[in-house]
């Protein structure tokens with residue numbers, strides 16, 4: 001499965017809403033399957049339909065406990081990162097709750113090989129339909145809220161590079177080094 005990279009026009013389009021009357025269509029089931037396969041192969045914590053070339057408002061997010069195995073406890077606590085079972089959001093809408101922001105490194109499967117510090121709302125309210133047509137409204141915080149903001153941005157044709165602190169943009173190789181250090185050291189080194 002190919003995950004499209006920055007430069008693919010579909011990544012810059014406003015994705016179309018899914019017609020709620022067509023949730024049972026085989027095409028949608030196929031798309032959801034493709035997202036599941038793509039996210040397992042990648043692997044990653046989120047994948048939006050435009051990233052596999054489908055301009056529809058569908059995203060899949062997850063944060064399986066296996067991904068946390070190599071992350072130190074205190075780091076997980078700092079990121080407010082807790083396991084998230086895979087789930088599909090159709091026609092999702094997200095809005096910030098409160099003024100609190102958190103700034104952490106973030107990457108994207110469609111901007112392979114790079115990452116940057118991205119400020120995001122700490123807490124969001126998210127509304128969506130699940131594949132069975134049920135409406136959900138939840139408040140999410142921490143890393144889960146970051147994943148949702150990143151993935152739902154994809155449906156607006158927005159990549160994290162538009163949200164990042166530009167001077168923190170770096171290769172994943174450099175990131176492997178900087179992620180070990182306190183965030184203040186990163187800010188000092190790059191004049192943020």
Ligand code: ZN
Pocket residue numbers: 107108109110150151154
């Ligand atoms: Zn992405």
